Amino acid sequence: MNSANAVIARRAGSVDGLVELAAADMAGVDALILDRMQSPVSIIPALADHIIVAGGKRLRPLLTVAAARLTGSRDDAGLKLAAAVEFIHTATLLHDDVVDGSGLRRGKVAAHLIWGAPSSVLVGDFLFARAFELMVETGSMKAMEILARAARIIAEGEVLQLSRAHDVNLSQETYLEIISAKTAELFAAAAEAGAVSAGGSAAQSAALRAYGLNLGLAFQLSDDALDYGGTTETLGKNAGDDFREGKATLPLLFAIARTGAREREFWERVIGRQEQVEGDFRRARDLIVSVGALEAALDMAAGYADAAKRALDIFPASPLRDGLEALADFAVSRRA
Amino acid sequence: MNSANAVIARRAGSVDGLVELAAADMAGVDALILDRMQSPVSIIPALADHIIVAGGKRLRPLLTVAAARLTGSRDDAGLKLAAAVEFIHTATLLHDDVVDGSGLRRGKVAAHLIWGAPSSVLVGDFLFARAFELMVETGSMKAMEILARAARIIAEGEVLQLSRAHDVNLSQETYLEIISAKTAELFAAAAEAGAVSAGGSAAQSAALRAYGLNLGLAFQLSDDALDYGGTTETLGKNAGDDFREGKATLPLLFAIARTGAREREFWERVIGRQEQVEGDFRRARDLIVSVGALEAALDMAAGYADAAKRALDIFPASPLRDGLEALADFAVSRRA
Numbered sequence: 001m002n003s004a005n006a007v008i009a010r011r012a013g014s015v016d017g018l019v020e021l022a023a024a025d026m027a028g029v030d031a032l033i034l035d036r037m038q039s040p041v042s043i044i045p046a047l048a049d050h051i052i053v054a055g056g057k058r059l060r061p062l063l064t065v066a067a068a069r070l071t072g073s074r075d076d077a078g079l080k081l082a083a084a085v086e087f088i089h090t091a092t093l094l095h096d097d098v099v100d101g102s103g104l105r106r107g108k109v110a111a112h113l114i115w116g117a118p119s120s121v122l123v124g125d126f127l128f129a130r131a132f133e134l135m136v137e138t139g140s141m142k143a144m145e146i147l148a149r150a151a152r153i154i155a156e157g158e159v160l161q162l163s164r165a166h167d168v169n170l171s172q173e174t175y176l177e178i179i180s181a182k183t184a185e186l187f188a189a190a191a192e193a194g195a196v197s198a199g200g201s202a203a204q205s206a207a208l209r210a211y212g213l214n215l216g217l218a219f220q221l222s223d224d225a226l227d228y229g230g231t232t233e234t235l236g237k238n239a240g241d242d243f244r245e246g247k248a249t250l251p252l253l254f255a256i257a258r259t260g261a262r263e264r265e266f267w268e269r270v271i272g273r274q275e276q277v278e279g280d281f282r283r284a285r286d287l288i289v290s291v292g293a294l295e296a297a298l299d300m301a302a303g304y305a306d307a308a309k310r311a312l313d314i315f316p317a318s319p320l321r322d323g324l325e326a327l328a329d330f331a332v333s334r335r336a
Numbered sequence: 337m338n339s340a341n342a343v344i345a346r347r348a349g350s351v352d353g354l355v356e357l358a359a360a361d362m363a364g365v366d367a368l369i370l371d372r373m374q375s376p377v378s379i380i381p382a383l384a385d386h387i388i389v390a391g392g393k394r395l396r397p398l399l400t401v402a403a404a405r406l407t408g409s410r411d412d413a414g415l416k417l418a419a420a421v422e423f424i425h426t427a428t429l430l431h432d433d434v435v436d437g438s439g440l441r442r443g444k445v446a447a448h449l450i451w452g453a454p455s456s457v458l459v460g461d462f463l464f465a466r467a468f469e470l471m472v473e474t475g476s477m478k479a480m481e482i483l484a485r486a487a488r489i490i491a492e493g494e495v496l497q498l499s500r501a502h503d504v505n506l507s508q509e510t511y512l513e514i515i516s517a518k519t520a521e522l523f524a525a526a527a528e529a530g531a532v533s534a535g536g537s538a539a540q541s542a543a544l545r546a547y548g549l550n551l552g553l554a555f556q557l558s559d560d561a562l563d564y565g566g567t568t569e570t571l572g573k574n575a576g577d578d579f580r581e582g583k584a585t586l587p588l589l590f591a592i593a594r595t596g597a598r599e600r601e602f603w604e605r606v607i608g609r610q611e612q613v614e615g616d617f618r619r620a621r622d623l624i625v626s627v628g629a630l631e632a633a634l635d636m637a638a639g640y641a642d643a644a645k646r647a648l649d650i651f652p653a654s655p656l657r658d659g660l661e662a663l664a665d666f667a668v669s670r671r672a
Contacts, residue, residue, distance in 0.1 A: 041496045095461060099454035118435035121457055122494045125431060128461070129488035132468055136481045144480065145472045152465035158458045160377045 013329025015057065018066060021323050025065035025079060026058060032083040036130050047115050047123045052090050056106055059327075060190040061086045063215075067194030067208045070320050077197040080134045081143050085190045087131035088151055092158070092186075094124035099162065100245055143193045150189035157181025166246040166274060168256055168267045175250055176217070179224075184216030191215075207314050211324065214308035218331040221301035224249035225294055226334065228285045240281045246271045250300065252284070254293035263287060301332045349665025351393065354402060357659050361401035361415060362394060368419040372466050383451050383459045388426050392442055395663075396526040397422045399551075403530030403544045406656050413533040416470045417479050421526045423467035424487055428522075430460035432494065436581055479529045486525035493517025502582040504592055504608045511586055512553070515560075520552030527551075543650050547660065550644035554667040557637035560585035561630055562670065564621045576617045582610045586636065588620070590629035599623060637668045 019026070037048040061082035068078030096102070097110040098117045104110060112120040128151070135144045161178045164170050191212030195205040227242040228251050242249050248271060256267050266287075270280045288294050308328040315321050355362070373384040397418035404414030432438070433446040434453045440446060448456040464487070471480045497514045500506050527548030531541040563578040564587050578585050584607060592603050602623075606616045624630050644664040651657050 039492055039495075041492045041499065043495050043499050044492065092461075095457050099457060117453075118498055119495060121431050121435060122491050122498065125428075125464070126488060126491035126495065128464060129484055129491055132480070132484035133488060136477060136484055139477060141472060141475060141477060144468070148465055148468035148472055152462060152469060155458050155462035155465055156375055156377045156380065159375075159379050159455060159462065162454055162458065163377065163379050 013333040014326050015330045017326050018323030021320055022062055022065050028079045029061050029082045033086055043119055044123055044126055047111050047119055051111050060089050060186055063190040063212055064194035067191040068198040070315055071195045071198040071200035071204050073198035078194045080138050081193045081197050084131040084134040087127040091124040091128040092154055094120045142196045146189045146193045150185045153181045153185045166272055167248050168272050170248040170253060179220040183220040184213045187216030188213035207311050210311035211308045214304045215328055215331055218301045218304040221297055222332050225251050225297045228288050229294055243281050243284055246274050251288045251293045251297045254296050255288040255291055258291040259287055305332045349669040350662050351666045353662050354659030357656055358398055358401050364415045365397050365418045369422055379455055380459055380462055383447050383455055387447050396425050396522055399526040399548055400530035403527040404534040406651055407531045407534040407536035407540050409534035414530045416474050417529045417533050420467040420470040423463040427460040427464040428490055430456045478532045482525045482529045486521045489517045489521045502608055502610060503584050504603050506584040515556040519556040520549045523552030524549035543647050546647035547644045550640045551664055551667055554637045554640040557633055558668050561587050561633045564624050565630055579617050579620055582607045587624045587629045587633045590632050591624040591627055594627040595623055641668045
């Protein structure tokens with residue numbers, strides 16, 4: 001274990017408790033996903049199966065069903081919204097992988113490398129539309145509003161990220177704006193929609209939205225750190241991908257700030273001009289760890305995880321609340 | 337004028353009457369489009385402006401507002417749905433141009449050649465999500481159902497087309513299935529949603545849906561014929577694009593059937609194997625015209641235009657009904 005890994009392993013946490021509590025609901029969500037990804041056009045279920053069925057922790061739909069139950073749902077109202085949330089998420093993954101030219105997704109070869117970028121774009125569109133068909137079935141215009149807005153904000157976040165790629169002068173504020181939009185918004189909307197489907201109060205919906213938003217920020221910050229502290233095997237994507245794509249994530253931005261004029265030319269070359277040679281990733285990683293940039297990013301992630309847990313204070317203690325709290329800890333405790 | 341053009345010019349028809357009758361509504365739709373394509377992420381309105389504001393006949397939103405008025409609407413209920421329809425259409429255009437690698441759209445350089453394919457994919461996603469946000473504002477779950485379903489069917493049609501590209505053995509039935517899904521469904525949904533927004537009866541909604549579906553088929557068949565009978569200037573896209581992309585459209589399929597074994601090797605080479613050389617498009621075009629394949633495709637288009645007009649029989653005579661009938665004639669009378 002190197003020093004970067006040691007930093008990441010400092011907190012406990014687990015998704016197991018929540019997964020167990022939501023097992024019956026998630027079995028229903030999986031059945032819905034399998035049913036609604038079908039189409040007479042055979043490439044669609046084949047490609048969807050590759051990315052949806054084969055992998056992923058289903059964290060976002062898990063939030064939806066857990067939020068519905070925490071808010072007192074006694075029926076299956078949240079299940080269709082949960083499946084819709086996973087479809088929106090999968091559509092964005094398919095499009096992101098085309099946009100980034102990523103080679104791996106969920107530990108498997110990215111779909112666009114098997115079926116081609118055009119199929120990935122169009123199957124993403126199919127899943128996106130299917131998500132809205134599922135929402136229509138629930139009859140909840142409020143849930144529709146929450147998820148349509150989230151889908152729009154995700155696209156805005158992706159475009160913003162694209163337009164600021166390779167920018168060594170990206171501010172921490174803009175970085176947080178990007179990850180709030182492209183990642184945390186769907187966590188927030190997933191939890192909020194679950195509360196809404198259960199007829200939760202405005203305070204309950206707002207609390208679960210705040211939980212989801214902070215959880216999403218904790219996850220993305222942690223993911224961005226893992227890109228410099230993890231290995232390909234545990235990530236299910238290629239460690240160093242962000243670096244090779246020249247994405248200005250927080251560990252990198254902190255390191256750029258802390259290494260100052262001394263390393264300015266290095267960062268401008270490898271990120272700004274994307275002129276990378278063998279050994280650059282290792283050097284960047286060593287710099288990020290040695291100046292404490294990795295630890296600083298993880299501290300920020302831990303702060304968001306704490307905020308997520310605090311947002312749940314309005315709910316009485318319960319195994320479900322415990323499970324959601326443990327998930328927040330898990331977000332910042334994943335080992336590399 | 338060559339013989340191909342002479343065939344195409346045989347029917348009268350105009351979009352002018354309908355455009356004049358719907359002018360006030362369409363001004364409202366344009367204002368909504370301009371307002372809702374805005375975003376703090378500047379690439380989004382820039383790219384959207386390039387494709388939306390600069391061109392296009394706005395036929396689909398025109399159908400929505402005309403259907404709403406024909407069904408007795410006295411308010412602006414159809415305007416937001418009309419803007420949503422145009423956003424869905426624009427999103428599919430952006431994604432299609434990436435998928436096809438098209439160079440021209442609406443007479444201008446395709447957006448992906450200016451801003452890159454990633455931006456085109458993501459701005460398409462933005463517009464798609466915005467469409468659903470607009471639908472939420474109308475509060476009509478039925479309209480949402482119609483347009484979500486249409487968006488899903490469009491994606492299925494695009495994937496089907498992609499999977500059968502370069503197929504010289506494509507059946508007429510599958511070709512019609514493809515154009516029904518990728519083109520006619522949105523015309524149908526646009527008209528149906530307009531009727532629904534106005535509180536139209538089931539019979540009125542069904543009639544306007546049938547009008548839209550048949551109109552869409554007439555337009556697509558006519559478009560596919562124009563690719564062999566038109567010029568780049570009038571089409572706003574490159575004449576011969578379908579041929580160069582190896583798309584098996586109806587004029588081509590008719591010609592393949594009618595030229596039989598004599599030209600089999602030619603079609604297999606230029607479409608099946610995509611091995612095209614200088615002069616192939618002209619030869620294909622000459623074959624298509626000489627065996628009457630262009631005329632047969634246009635006859636079929638005319639049949640759908642007639643079916644579209646007949647679907648309006650349940651409505652009393654009015655300038656608006658006349659305008660919709662003239663639009664059906666226009667679909668099959670566009671000069672090359």
